[in-house]
Amino acid sequence: MKLFNTCILCAFLTTSTTLAATADDKKTKAPKPCTIRSPSSGAFFDLSAISIQLPPKKKEEDKKKESTLESWHAKGYDYGSNFTLNFCAPVVESLEDVEGVDKGLWRNVSAFYTQGKRTYSIGQQNSELVFRGSKLVLNYTNGSPCATSSKKRSAQLSHNVEDLTTRAFPSDDDDDDDDDHDKHSKKPNHKEKVRRKSTIISLLCQKEVLGPKAPKATVAFIGASEDQCTYFFEARSQAACAGIETTPQQLGPGGVFGVIMMIAIMVYLVGGCFYQRTVMHQRGWYQLPNHSMWAGIWNFLTDAFIILTSSCARFLPSRRGYSRVSLNGNGNIRGRHSEDENRLIDQLDEEWDD
Incomplete structure (x- = not known):
């Protein structure tokens, strides 16, 4: 059951991530310059x-x-x-x-x-x-x-000429107007x-x-x-002239092939697990499609690894090499081993005679 749920979860995650990525690309796709x-x-x-x-x-x-x-x-x-x-x-x-x-x-x-x-x-x-x-x-x-603009300058010159002609004979009212004009002209002009x-x-x-x-x-x-x-x-x-928008390919040929292979593997695993569970009523690792083939491949790889590691261990350098260790202490260990060997040989000879 756990294996089947894992297969379903992997398929759901892959499809959701691909859909989310395509949606984000559509949303965040900005127009190219020009x-x-x-x-x-x-x-x-x-x-x-x-x-x-x-x-x-x-x-x-x-x-x-x-x-x-x-x-x-x-x-x-x-x-x-x-x-x-x-x-x-x-x-x-x-x-x-x-x-x-x-x-x-x-x-x-x-x-x-x-x-x-x-x-x-x-x-x-x-x-x-x-x-x-x-x-x-x-x-x-x-x-x-x-x-x-030259027009503004000519307009100002014509306006000044009119002022001179109309004000050839000044009067008291004109003096008042001149005072008002001076007051207005003293207002600060904002920079254009x-x-x-x-x-x-x-x-x-x-x-x-x-x-x-x-x-x-x-x-x-x-x-x-x-x-x-x-x-x-x-x-x-x-x-x-109006044309067709050409979008650059995000993935190369190798990337496209990898995506296709990933989708094929996911379909193989999910579909095989579903078939083995519902039709063949298998449980555990036997839910995997072609379980015996994958188990044989795994055993072959483990055996090959063990053989390679054991053969390479012979070429590893050792400090002391292979030597028989003899210890002399409270008892003679070497002598005990020889006595045991002799006793075992005598026992085997007696059994062979019988």
Whole structure:
């Protein structure tokens, strides 16, 4: 009974642990970077194919490859500057003296442009894709500070001109108004929050293959906001097309074979114990399937172990070796042994004569 309960308990534990492990994997499975699933259609998108990554270790071969690596480029045309960007990763080019960005964040810039000797960041690294309706979008934020708007300056200048024309002939009422204006102007002005440049990339599917040497993606500059704080791009690539999610295999061929063998052994033991107990009415160790075969194997292994240990014991070194010990004390032990031997021989001779 105890053996049968043990078999049932082992089977229950193995099935429960496997089910719990699969459930935990489903719950804790986090989306990979630069991937997303459409909330409306359920289609899967993976842009890691067009994300240019630097090699992890910089060996001599890796340094050569790194020198040939380039990020994606987009012509600015009438904007006056060309743009360099990467998808879901920082640009591979080494940047220095980025305007308005801390030195520790220079390596995280994912899009930038240069004007003269100045480098402007238009977004830090971001690997989270979003859907705006049916449009797949990638956003970069926290770039260089935005320039002050020229419209605000012109508005202030026109306002000052109007004040001068209307107040050419001051009066007593005007003096009172001036006093009130001075009082209000003396109020402290809170420091405005610094606005920073950002980038919006619209990703479009391009199924046509232009050629074997054609780039995996083409990036086009659409435009920038009036205050030069937001930049819009359009990228076309096969990576932006819906695909099938491929999950990496958790176990290798050996692991899969081991799991199959474990399940087969558990089925053999539990099913055999159940059959021997219910049909053959066996108890104890006889509930095991093919008990006689396993008992014979066990006896063979024990006999082989005993033979090997006994044969190896001959080669073990001994300090004194084999020697007969003779003790002389109150009685002569050696003499007693010889007398007993003679008495036994005489007794056997008498019995043989009879």
